[in-house]
Amino acid sequence: MRELPALSEPRFGFHNTPFGECCIAFSNDGICAISFPESRESALLDLEHRFPQVDFKQDDRRVAAYVNQIFEKGETPSLHPIGTDFQLSIWHALQRIPVGKTTTYAQIAEAIGRPKAVRAVGTAIGANPIAYLIPCHRVIRTDGGLGGFRWGLECKKAMLAYEKK
DNA sequence: ATAAAGGCCACCC
DNA sequence: GGGTGGCCTTTAT
Numbered sequence: 001m002r003e004l005p006a007l008s009e010p011r012f013g014f015h016n017t018p019f020g021e022c023c024i025a026f027s028n029d030g031i032c033a034i035s036f037p038e039s040r041e042s043a044l045l046d047l048e049h050r051f052p053q054v055d056f057k058q059d060d061r062r063v064a065a066y067v068n069q070i071f072e073k074g075e076t077p078s079l080h081p082i083g084t085d086f087q088l089s090i091w092h093a094l095q096r097i098p099v100g101k102t103t104t105y106a107q108i109a110e111a112i113g114r115p116k117a118v119r120a121v122g123t124a125i126g127a128n129p130i131a132y133l134i135p136c137h138r139v140i141r142t143d144g145g146l147g148g149f150r151w152g153l154e155c156k157k158a159m160l161a162y163e164k165k
Numbered sequence: 166a167t168a169a170a171g172g173c174c175a176c177c178c
Numbered sequence: 179g180g181g182t183g184g185c186c187t188t189t190a191t
Contacts, residue, residue: 086187105173109186118173120186126172127188141173148172156172 004051004082007032012047012056013063014040017071019132019158023047024063025056030080031066034131036151050129070133081129090124097138100163104142126150132159 007027014023017036023043025033033050037043047056069075081091093111097103105125109118128136131151137159141147149156 084188109173114186116184117186119171119184120173120188122173123171123187128172136172139172143174146172150172153172 004054005029007051007054010051010054010056011059011062013058013060014043015060015064015067017067018162019155022067022131024066025051026062026066027080030078031130031133032080032082033129034133036131036155038152076133079130079133081134083124083127083129086120087124087127090121091128091130091134094125094128094134094136094139097135099135102138102140102160105139105147106142108139122147135159138163 007029010025010027010032012023012025012033014021016022019036021036021040023033023035023037023040023046024031025047033047035043035046037046047054066077069077081088083091089112090108093108096111105122106115106118108125109115109121112121114121125136125139126148128134128150131137137149137156139147146153146156
């Protein structure tokens with residue numbers, strides 16, 4: 001991946017959401033990861049893999065506060081995604097997709113000025129560390145197919161249905 | 166340094 | 179519907 005920036009006071013925790021239990025990891029710089037894992041175990045493995053050497057302390061209470069802020073108030077807390085320049089540019093583009101709308105992998109490739117890099121765009125979207133707030137679920141295939149989703153297609157469908165209307 | 170693996174797409178059958 | 183080849187980045191040899 002690359003050298004990780006130091007995370008000051010790294011924390012993580014679990015809390016229920018409209019899409020099942022989520023795991024949120026954050027530091028003083030903001031949220032660095034949100035996942036909707038099948039199990040807490042797999043969530044932790046994912047964290048270890050993404051942030052080797054980082055010693056996250058558990059704080060479910062603050063995660064509950066985040067979930068309330070995100071799903072009850074509809075606010076977006078400050079985010080701190082970590083990735084390559086290519087990935088960051090794509091994750092940034094995702095945040096410009098309006099709620100309730102969808103776009104395609106090809107359109108994202110177009111939007112960042114790399115129309116040929118569609119395949120790589122798919123891979124980078126799959127690597128999105130902050131599910132839901134970086135709305136990778138709003139990206140579908142040009143042929144109308146749903147495409148993939150790291151945390152399960154059912155979850156992707158649920159998010160789209162939740163935002164629709 | 167090189168290979169292999171992807172949340173894709175266009176084009177063929 | 180299915181299979182193939184090309185495309186580009188990232189990660190694992």
